[in-house]
Amino acid sequence: MSEDNPPGLDVERLAAYLARERPGLLRGPLTAEVIEGGRSNLTYRVSDGASRWVVRRPPLGHVLATAHDMAREHRVISALRGTDVPVPDTVLLCEDADVVGAPFYVMEHVAGTPYRTAGELAAIGPERTRRVVLALTDTLVALHAVSPQRVGLADFGRPEGFLERQLRRWGRQLEASRSRDLAGVDELRTALAGALPASPAPAVVHGDYRLDNVLADADDRITAVLDWEMSTLGDPLTDLGLLAMYGEVDLPDSPVSTTSLAPGHPSADELVERYAARSGRDVSRIPWYVAFAYFKLAVILEGIHYRFTQGRTVGEGFDRIGELVPAFVEGGLTTLRKD
Template identity: 65%
Template sequence: MTDNPPGLDLARLRDHLGTGPLRAELIEGGRSNLTYRLTDGTEHWVLRRPPLGHVLATAHDMGREFRVLSALHGSPVPVPRPIRLTEDPEVIGAPFYLMELVEGTAHRDSAALAALGPERVRALADHLVDTLVALHAIDPQEVGLADFGRPEGFLERQVRRWSKQLDASRSREVPGIDALRDRLAAALPDSPAPALVHGDYRLDNVLVGPDDRITAVLDWEMSTLGDPLTDLGLLVMYTELADRFAGVIPGVALAPGFPGSAELVGRYAAGSGRDVSSVDWYVAFASFKLAVVLEGIHFRFQQGGTVGAGFDRVGALVPIFVQHGLDALKER
C-alpha cells in the first residue's frame, strides 16, 4: 500500500469520500482499466478508473460497468457489490467507481493452477463454463438492462466498431489485420437470441474461493446486449492460444486437467441448448478483437500511458492473434 499510487490523487479522493487518510495499491494483471485496492485503515474497497493517456471513445465507460454490477448483484452470476459511482473527472482526473473487496484468487499462473491437481482444475473450468451459461440465461429486462445494448445487427456493428478502434490506434503496419477484418465482415453468421455479454470472459477475470467456486466475475468494461457466442469464442481462443502469450496474458489453460476447446464448446452447448456450429467465426472475431485491444495498449505504452509490468511485450502478441483469426476462418 502507498500514499501516492499512479493514477490516484488520494487527498482529493479522501475529501470526496469523507474518509480518513487513504492508502492504495495497483492490482496487477489488468491491461486496460486500472484497478486498485483502497483502504482508510478500517474499510477496504476496490476502485476502478480508466487507463492513463490515450483512451478510445466508449472503451472505458465507468458508468456502464457500475450499471451492470448493480443489475447482476444478487443474481446467479456472482459480482462484487457496487458502492459508489463518480463520473466527475475533477476528483482523480477521470471517472471512477468503488465496489466491495471480494476475497478470492484470480488464477493468472498456469503453474499455480496446476498445483490444484487435474481434477480440481477440470472442476473449476467446468464451473467457469457453467457460470457463462448462467450469465447468458439471465433475462436482461428482469434485471433492468433491456436497453443496455442493441442486439439487432450486433455482429456487423461489432466488426465495424473494432475496425474503428483499430484505426484510432494505428501506429504501425500489422500484416493481415485488415484482411482478417474484411473476411469477418463478409461471413457474418446468424446470431442466436440475444443475451447479456461479458465481452472478456476468461478464468483470470473471475475470483475463485477455496472451494474452487467462483466468488465474483470481474472486468465488465466490454459488457453489452448481443450475441452470446462472442463470449464462447473468446474463451475458446484463449484456450487455443494459451502457449503463445509470452507471460503477458495468462495461459492458464496449460494446467493439466483444463479441458480443450472442443470440450468447452460441448459443455456450453449442452448447458445452454444453443447451436454452436459457427464457433470458428466467433474464435476468429475474438482474435481480431484482442488484436485491436492489444494494439491500443501498445499505442498507449509507446506514449507512456500504461502502468505496470509487461506492456513492452504486448505489441509482439498482435500478429499472433491476427494469424489465429485467419486460421480459424479457414475452417469455415
Template identity: 65%
Template structure:
C-alpha cells in the same frame, strides 16, 4: 481480491485524500480514517486499486491514464451491469458509489466491495492445485458463463443496455475503428481477416447480457468456487457466442508459447476447447455449429485490444509492469485468426 502494488501515499491515477473526501460526502460513515491505496497488478486496461482505511478494504476502478479509446472505458456502464447482476446467480462484487465527476480523480470512477479470491493467470498457478481441482474450476467457469447468458435482461432492468439488432456487424466495425485509432505500425494479415469477417457476418441471435472479456483471470476463485466475475468494461447486450469464442481464443493463444495472455489452458486438467464448447452447448442449449467465425473474430478483437495497450505503452501512458512483450503478441493472434476462420 488481487493484492496491490505501488506507492500507497499517491498511486498513479488515485488521490486517496480526495477519494476520502468524496466518500465522506456521498457515503457518510463508510471510512474510518485516512485512505491508502495500491494499484492492482495484472490489469492491462482500466486501472484497479485496493484502498483501505486500516480497518476495511474496497476496490476502485477508473479508466487508464492518457490515450483512451471512445466507449472502451465507460465506468457508468460497468457500474450499472454489476449492480444489476447482484440478485442473480452470477457472482459480482457489491457496488458502493459511482462518481462521474472527473475533477475528483481525473476521470470517472466507481467503488465496489472487496471480494476475497484469486485470479488464476498461469498454468503453474493451477498446477499447484492438481488436475482434478483445475478441471472443476474450468467447468465452473463455463457454467458461470451459462448462468450469465441465462439472465433475462428485462428482469434486471438492462433491456436498454445495448442494441442487439445488427450486433455482430457493429462489433466488427467498432473494433476496426478501435484498431485504426491505435494503429501505429504495419500489422500483416489483419486487414484481410477483417474483410473476410465482414463478408460472412452471422445473422442476429437471441440476445443476452455478454461480458465481453470472459476468461479465468477475470474472475476470482476461492476454495474452488468463483466468488466474483470482474472487468465488465466491455459488457453489453448481444450475441452470447462472442463470449464463448473469446474464452476459446484466450485458451488457444495461451498455448503458442511465452505470451501476454493467460496460460491456464495448458495446466493439467484444464478443459480443452472441445470440452469447453461441448459443456457450454449442453448447458445453454445453443447452436455452436458456426463457432469458427466467432473465434476468428475473437482473435481479431484480442489483437486490437493488445495493439491498443501496446500503443499506450509505446507512448508512456501505462501504469504497472509486464507491458514489454505485448506488441510482439499481436501478429501471432492475427495469424491464429486467419488460420481459424477461412470462410
C-alpha cells in the same frame, strides 16, 4: 499498505467524500494501494483498517469518456446483483471528476484469486484447474441466462447489427494502428465480414470474459466476475468464442496471459460442448466466433506494438508483442476454415 496517495487517487479527498455520502461507513483513516493486473481502468484496494473496498476509475490521461464509462460499469454490476452471476456489492458511484480527478465507483472487496498464467494453475494441480475452468464456463452460462429486461438492462446496448458493428469497430482500430505489412489480416477481416452468422437472442455480454477477469475461492468456485468495461447487450456467442480461443491458444513464455497449457485445463471443444449443453444454444457456428476473437486480439496486440514503436509504452514485454500478432492472424484464418 502505503499511506501515500497511489497514482490517480487522492485518499484524503476520497475519505472526505465517503464520510459525507455514506456516514458511518469508515471507522478509521483510509489507506489505498493499486491492484496490479487490471485492464485499462485503474483499480485500487482501500481500507479503513476494519473493512476493505475496491475503487475503479479511468486511466490517467484518458480522453474518450465512453471508453471508460464508470456509470456503465456501476450500472451493470448493480443490476446483476441478486442473479446467479457473482458480482461485488456496489457502494456508490461518483460522476464528479473534481473529487479524485475522474469519475469513479466503489464496490465491496471480494476475496478470491485471479489466475493469470498456466504456472499459477499448475500450482493448484490438474484436478482443481479443471474445476475452476469448468466453473468459469458455467458462470458464463449463468450470465447469458439473465433476462436484461428483468434486471433493468433492456436499453444497455443495441443488439441489432451487433456483429457487423463489432467487425467495423475492430477494423477501424486496425487501420489506426497500421505501421507494417501484416500478412493475412485483411484476408481474415474480409472473410469474417463475408460469413457473418445470424445472432441468437441478445444477452448481457461481458466483452472480455476470461479466467483472469474472475476471482475463484479455495473451493474453486467463482466468487466475482470483474472488469465489465466492455459489457453491453449483444451476441452471447462472442463471449464464448473468446473463452474458447483462450482455451486453445498456445503461447508459452508469452507476455500475453494464457492458461490453456496448464495440466488439467479442459480443451476448447469441451468448454463449448459444456456451454451448449447447459445453455441450450446452437453453437454450430462457433468457429466464426473463435476466429473473430483471434482477429480482435490480433488488432489489440498490433495496437500495442504500434504504440511501442512510437515510444508510448512503459514496462517489460512490449518489445515482444509484435512477434505474436501473426500467430493470432493465422489462428483466425485456420479456425475460420472450419466454419
